[in-house]
Amino acid sequence: xxxxxxxxxxxxxxxxxxxxxxxxxxxxxxxxxxxxxxxxxxxxxxxxxxxxxxxxxxxxxxxxxxxxxxxxxxxxxxxxxxxxxxxxxxxxxxxxxxxxxxxxxxxxxxxxxxxxxxxxxxxxxxxxxxxxxxxxxxxxxxxxxxxxxxxxxxxxxxxxxxxxxxxxxxxxxxxxxxxxxxxxxxxxxxxxxxxxxxxxxxxxxxxxxxxxxxxxxxxxxxxxxxxxxxxxxxxxxxxxxxxxxxxxxxxxxxxxxxxxxxxxxxxxxxxxx
Numbered sequence: 001x002x003x004x005x006x007x008x009x010x011x012x013x014x015x016x017x018x019x020x021x022x023x024x025x026x027x028x029x030x031x032x033x034x035x036x037x038x039x040x041x042x043x044x045x046x047x048x049x050x051x052x053x054x055x056x057x058x059x060x061x062x063x064x065x066x067x068x069x070x071x072x073x074x075x076x077x078x079x080x081x082x083x084x085x086x087x088x089x090x091x092x093x094x095x096x097x098x099x100x101x102x103x104x105x106x107x108x109x110x111x112x113x114x115x116x117x118x119x120x121x122x123x124x125x126x127x128x129x130x131x132x133x134x135x136x137x138x139x140x141x142x143x144x145x146x147x148x149x150x151x152x153x154x155x156x157x158x159x160x161x162x163x164x165x166x167x168x169x170x171x172x173x174x175x176x177x178x179x180x181x182x183x184x185x186x187x188x189x190x191x192x193x194x195x196x197x198x199x200x201x202x203x204x205x206x207x208x209x210x211x212x213x214x215x216x217x218x219x220x221x222x223x224x225x226x227x228x229x230x231x232x233x234x235x236x237x238x239x240x241x242x243x244x245x246x247x248x249x250x251x252x253x254x255x256x257x258x259x260x261x262x263x264x265x266x267x268x269x270x271x272x273x
Contacts, residue, residue, distance in 0.1 A: 005079070007032040007048060015189045019155040021173025031194035034079055034270070036127055040092040044123075046079040046270055047194045049142055056140050057214055058250045062150070067250045069214055075141045075221045080134060081267035083185035083196050084108070084204065085119065093122050100262035105184040107202050107265040113233045113257035116205045116266040123268065130271040133207040135223045136252075138269060139236045143198040143249045145191040150248045151199055152191040157244045161188050164200035170244040182240050199247045202265035203235040203255075210234055210254045231256050239263040 166176025
């Protein structure tokens with residue numbers, strides 16, 4: 001359980017944007033962090049997330065049909081990776097990655113859902129803790145961090161706080177940059193839970209099978225399995241190549257579990273039961 005893991009307190013600052021992309025507020029936060037040693041002198045930082053109930057999905061005309069019906073979900077406390085799994089962490093656990101963009105502190109990409117699951121299995125064997133991909137409900141809860149706005153930064157997004165295709169705008173913010181590459185995993189401000197890069201940089205694999213809507217979805221943090229032999233899984237968060245609209249907290253991507261592209265990576269959760 002949470003209390004049995006050695007944690008330390010971290011301090012960080014979040015930012016909030018108005019609908020013109022202007023910085024509106026800064027807030028100081030604290031969180032509990034657990035550090036897992038993965039080998040080769042590398043650590044994996046995980047943030048302790050409190051449990052709670054939130055509204056998953058999108059209301060009204062915003063978003064897309066697969067983000068509906070919006071519904072309330074109850075989440076138990078859990079630990080989630082502070083950042084996307086990096087190339088250095090991947091190499092320490094499974095061997096040299098095959099990425100389009102190379103750098104130890106860049107997130108690992110060109111990994112399939114099956115690759116990500118194998119990484120979690122090997123990390124679990126190495127550490128004695130049970131690691132897996134987040135459920136879709138856990139992911140959105142972690143991303144929102146108590147917010148109900150399209151982004152945890154507020155009503156819009158800018159390339160000063162996230163890595164996406166800044167040639168496109170979401171609301172009244174000015175155009176930004178299009179970097180054409182991933183960025184190091186803790187370059188941009190975190191959300192109120194202390195998690196980085198949940199908007200943009202890379203799409204993130206979730207454990208759930210793809211469903212075209214939330215009809216019949218769990219009302220807790222369980223993984224939603226496939227109804228048949230559905231090969232596709234859910235990814236969340238958008239990427240360096242995407243427009244801001246698909247980097248929203250509620251946005252979803254359907255992708256074959258066998259596909260390994262330069263737009264997708266993952267982060268892990270630590271199972272507590």
